[in-house]
Amino acid sequence: MSLTDTELSAPEPSRAIVFWRRYRRNRAALLGLGLFIVVLAMALLAGVVTPGDPLARAGAPLTPPFQSWETPLGTDQLGRDIFAGILYGARISLLVGVAATLVAIAIGVVIGALAGYFGGWVDDLLMRITEAFQTIPNFVLLLTLVAIMGSKIEWITVAIGIVSWTAPARMVRAEFMSLRDREFVDAARNLGVSNGALIFREILPNALPPIIVYASVIMALSILLESALAFLSLGDPNYASWGNMIGQGRAVLRTDPYCAVIPGIVIVLTVLSFSLVGEGLNDAANPRQKQ
Amino acid sequence: MKLGLPPLLIYALRRLAQAVPVIILIMIGTFLLLKLAPGDTVDALVGDMGGADAQFIARLRAEYGLDQPVYVQLWVYMTKLATFDFGWSFVYEQPVATVLWDRLGVTLLLMATSLSLAFTVGIALGAIAARRAYSATDNVISTLGLVFYATPSFFLSLMMMLVFSVKLGWLPVGGIKTIAGFYTGWDHVLDVARHLIMPTAALSLIYLSFYLRLMRASVMEVADLDYVRTARAKGASESRLMIHHIMRNALLPVVTLLGLQFSTVLGGSVVVETIFTLPGLGQLAYQSVIQRDMNTLMGIIFLCSVIVVVVNFLTDLLYARLDSRIELK
Amino acid sequence: MSVVLEIKGLQIALPKGADRPLALDGLDLQVRAGEVVCLVGESGSGKSLTAGAVMRLLPEPHVRTVGGTITFDGTDIVAQTEAQMKRIRGAQMAMIFQEPMTALNPQKTVGWQLDEMLRLHMDAPRRDRHAHAIAMLERVQIPDPASAYNAYPHQISGGQRQRVMIAMALSLSPKLIIADEPTTALDVTTQLQILKLIRDLQEEEGAGVLFITHDFGVVAEIADHVVVLRQGEMVESGPASEVLNNPQHAYTRALIASVPDLKPPAPQQSDAPIVLEGKNLRKTFRARGGLLTGKRKAVVAVNDLSFTLRRGETLGVVGESGSGKTTVSRIVTRLLEADSGAVQLGETDLLACTPSQLRAKRAEIQMVFQDPMASLNPRKRVVDLIAQGPIVHGMPREEARAKARDLLELVELSPAAADRFPHEFSGGQRQRIGIARALALEPKVIVADEPVSALDVSVQAQVLKLLADLRARMSLSLLFVTHDLRVAAQLCDRIIVMQRGEIVEAGRTADVFADPQAEYTRTLMSSIPGRDWTPPKLSA
Amino acid sequence: QEVRKGGTVIVHMNSEQRTLNPALRASTGVYYISGKIVEPLIDRSYDGYEPVLATEWSTSDDGLAITVKLREGVNWHDGEAFACDDVAFTAMEMWKPLLNYSSALQANLESVDCTDDLTAVFNYSKPMPLDLFVAAMPDLGHPMPKHLYEGTDILKNEYNTAPVGTGPFKFVEYERGQYVMAVKNEDYWREGYPHLDRVVWRFIRDKSAAAAALEAGEVHESGFIGVSMADVERLSNDDRFEVGTKGYENNVAHSTLEFNHRNEILANVKVRQAMHHALDIDFAIENIMRGFAAPGRGPVPAAGGANYTDDVPVYEYDVEKAKALLDEAGYPADDNGVRFTLRHRPAPWGEYTQLWGEYYAQAMKEVGIDVEILTNDAPGFLNGVYRDYDFDTANGWHQFRSDPAVSTMVWLRSGQPAGTPWTNQFGWQDDEIDQMIDDAASELDPEKRAAMYHEIQRKNQEILPVMFAIEHPFISVTNKKLQNHHNTPRWNSSSWYDLWLAE
């Protein structure tokens, strides 16, 4: 009989595997992942399945869906293939989603980390700025930014990032405020680690998981924002985007509803997939006893 | 405290003192930002008129002070604002205060109804979902919430309009009241309510899911807490637990969101107001941006900031009311 | 005396994927009226689940009773419907929880929560219930019961909250009281008062008490009968005096052997050079927050405190919660800026160092923290955690890693541990890692803030032993912060006793324990649970 | 059918007109509303010019004085009598200094004398042709009540948004963002008119919502193509509506393609011709304009009457020819099939303009011209094209206002002041064309004048300084309950005194 505590327990399965197991338990999250993979595949395969320019005339204008093999989902007012538009639109939506999210999180992390780590007047100043951004209705700010920079897809993406960083900044700040007082930070500081390294090497990796989960929310919102802009004719017409398709399809909503309804449903499903994946990640990251 | 003022007043004053720099920051930021945009009000006006000759354009620009350096314009604006003079809207040919005042009611009505609907229904559904976590009910509620959340508001609005106005003819297409209906009293209220049904539904369905999800998580968290176990150990029934011990505590984080959400909803109402032709601040803001109607947009932003500050103040009070740990003394 | 509770062969199943299939496997236990039965065992042994099973408050269905019987006052608990249980809970069996702060609903007044108990089970008008509640508050010796009745939980102290919990549990004169570590969160002085209170009231009422604890001192203080659990299995059961003084099972013996003795070791005469000296340290936490965050007064956490630490010596800092112990340790390591004073480390005043000087100097003074999980960055491998210090101070990466592996051996961990993450270790192992990290820089002084208070007794004993060994081997100086006088007695050469930021007494440990001078020290000493019981010297 | 008295007509407007004073702002959007409330001195009818507040007009031999007789017994809506003072005041204080387009017209106006209450004499420093004066009056000749404006800051006068006029309807209220309402003027000078009780203009920005409102019977008329072209087509097949272009004879528009001649590629006439060949105008008319349009034949549309000719060079849709021309111009396709890239600014004027821009980009790609579309809101667009010249091509539509001299010629004539929208800011400069334009403007013989415009039209089609690709009148969708509608050439701007609403 020994009470010694020095034997090691068997090595545990890697975090990723544990995480996946937990994730897998949530059926809705699996559905979301499936949808997400479909969207991803659409984006990747766009050039293969429907080669050529999605903005080129592909058939007689306003062909309804399921009439021709050339244009399985029909064509719009200028004879553009809706199917090709959906596939290439997945690219734009994912691109906008990912890039805008990166912008938002990058800004949010820097501001939140500095505010949360240093506190005091740095925190006060940065939080006042954050509050200012939060107070202005984000969509109005977005419209203003787009009015200034024009509707190039790059600028739209940056603008969406700029109006979305406050929530991650607050989250990072909250995480930093709780983490900076944790003993492991003191331990590292006690070893002589510098502030910069404390922020980025010690605290940030621990503060990131909830932010990464939240990224799915920003991504979903980005796609919605892009489509709302396009709806108001402020999208970038040089690319096939779902929002543009709805915006233009709206004119023929009554006669040829499929022009707007098909991309509309695709947006709903895509955003839904992000949300479901996000919820799944969240649940897997904070497992509850129940279930 | 030393002044012997009531604590609530001191608190309000302190919040005001905190809000002022934020608002000043916002105003200066917005002003400079708008100045970066290509074109000005005169361009927009001339575009609207279908053109004008060159002297006319130059005259107008001088008239509106747009020929002066930006810092002068900013200074003029800010000193006026300090006396709560919002200036003149060159687009609406009215004092900005009048323009805003006309729109404020509709927006507040729309936001208040959609937020309160989203809030009450959201927390109710969230609580139900949490109590039946991982059951079929929960799945249906949660998924529906997500679907609404995933639906772009314009898409939802168009679809509703198509179904309820055009196909079924139950609800008016847009506007805030039946024009030339001349309803008074209850008829008027009813008429406005009919016009608000679809926009309110469109806005609230989206925000509902926020509250729903937060409430669900919050209830599930609180339900695991020690004091709930204590109450259960006292022999309290499930409904009693829910009403007396879980709900109030679970509401706290949701109430915080209520305050934060306000300005987002105003942004979201841009699209909804545009589609349903509601004469509110959201649509006005959009118009002001594309018309470069500086004074009006600045006025909206100012008003919005004030509303957000007030709403946050009220939610803080509500929070303090709900959370006994926080005292205003 | 009648048997109130009888548990036979109780088995509780855990969900799939848990560390073991049965949390509890074959527990037999009896609680008689007027008797205190202590359920002892280390963390995770299944104590709380037992309580949950008796109250039928297990988080079913994934944790559920799968075998055995629980008979309460002649009724079979397992067979009761939920409605029947509701009538029993609170009225006939009541429970006191560990955390008095979280066990009370923060949004309801004390009176409301007391009244809820009465409302649920008593058919009496409001006024009678009120009178009864006030009477109960009086019985648990709460000063000014009428105002406490209207107070919210956060407005009364921790000890008072636990008194409220007790008042609530006893208010309907239940036949059985289950207390799940009711005093663990409290200060020693308060702990003793609460233990006394439970004992007294229980004797008055003649109720049976199932008392859950992991502290043998508490067992010695209160128990009539002891049941020892280990990993869900009952290893020993018997009258308290028997089990405490003459344990039979090897596990029990080992546990009891791990309980630190209250007799300090013989003092060693020391005239080694002073390595660390604190001079007139002061720290005031300014009032912060305000109307909505709850106003705090300015706190003088450390007031004009001076001490010396010689080479190879261990200086204990003891005192109750909030007395400023942690603040001292953080000032000394300059994780917190003092208002005034000096910390002389060799020739340099640490508090006067520039940031870059400080970083270099830090190698000489290292820390071991209280929470072994929280003090290790969960995203780093053990080897990197230990090697981090040397690397920061300029040692080449590979060399630092090799050194880290050596250090693992020094703290008696297998080198296989190097490539794992902290969460894969038990608490004691983590604390060893923490110690290895502190040693990696070969410091002159180690400051340890409650390094063992989060650990089970047996693990605690090992870590203390390891520290003592290392200190001797490397002639380390230790500034050891603890609230546990037993631990202090075992390890420290000298101690300083703190109260409200000031030193009330300082001296050699043996002297202070033998003859405490200050009133406060005397109170502390007399509050040590089971102080009259000397753990028998056993060979495990 | 017997005239029914009473009823409320609700009219759809796409965008809100914030100022309702036609003496300060010349724009069809303003007239759409103010035309019912404030009357001009003279209006247009299918038979020519029709006296309204003026009954007679004549000019002195030297052309320096124009005398206008005013109608007797007309009262402003507030009861004051309409008199010469009002005309004199408005002309000197509004038309001349403040009214867009009118400032140039009235630049030489020295004074307006009232020889009696009902006789106004306009004195000019240089001769003013009577025809030009009269032609301008329907749009630029609205008197406003002096007694309400005198001594105030005219631009900020409250009556600018609550106009007081002499028209058949009296302004009641303007709910911003919602509607403007006017009621029957019981004291109207045309005996027995108006028929309607009330006119309401309702602002619905969203075109689908507007179509829905038409169908739901919530509005009776939508003018100036207020609904999407798809809905125009759909509603034209709906029995409840009359859909047509009648009543817009004065307002025809061209969907244009504008070149920045500062770009050396576009300065090459072959390139421009190639681009025209690459555009399938019939496709665009069919699919974008839903057939409610015709191919453009230069700066004068078919509605331009005698000044119009269809004897001009045309560019049939021919991709191969386009490619050949581009090769010839020295812009062969590279390995990716791209010859050059153009930055295009489409005007943000809504659906069909946007589609036309996108169609242009699509069509150019076929011949190896990459078009990058730069989207902006209105001020951004106007600034980018007309002030910063930051574009290669642009598209939009431009209105033809009955005479080429006062409308489309500004697109071809060089020397337009910078920053003035809808003028030649394209870097186009051709002395020959400038000369032709100036000559035509001063020619008094209508036949010769017409011939000169035919020549300009042909020249334009030959070298394409601006591509007048498609000409289209505006379209109204009108509920058939409306009677007597679209019965004048500027009906939407007219007073509607004879409009009535059937059950």
Ligand SMILES: Nc1ncnc2c1ncn2[C@@H]1O[C@H](COP(=O)(O)OP(=O)(O)OP(=O)(O)O)[C@@H](O)[C@H]1O
């Ligand atoms: N809801 C649960 N789901 C899964 N496992 C659980 C649950 N509750 C407890 N366990 C497991 O059951 C075992 C016994 O838990 P219990 O809470 O009874 O321990 P304890 O003796 O009270 O420990 P401590 O002294 O730390 O409170 C532990 O291994 C724990 O991990």
Ligand SMILES: Nc1ncnc2c1ncn2[C@@H]1O[C@H](COP(=O)(O)OP(=O)(O)OP(=O)(O)O)[C@@H](O)[C@H]1O
């Ligand atoms: N960051 C802080 N801000 C304000 N007050 C603080 C802060 N840290 C500690 N205090 C206060 O300073 C006093 C001393 O705290 P300290 O943590 O040093 O006590 P301790 O003796 O370590 O107590 P424990 O045994 O509970 O750990 C306490 O009253 C505490 O409330």
Ligand SMILES: [Mg+2]
């Ligand atoms: Mg326990």
Ligand SMILES: [Mg+2]
């Ligand atoms: Mg401490």
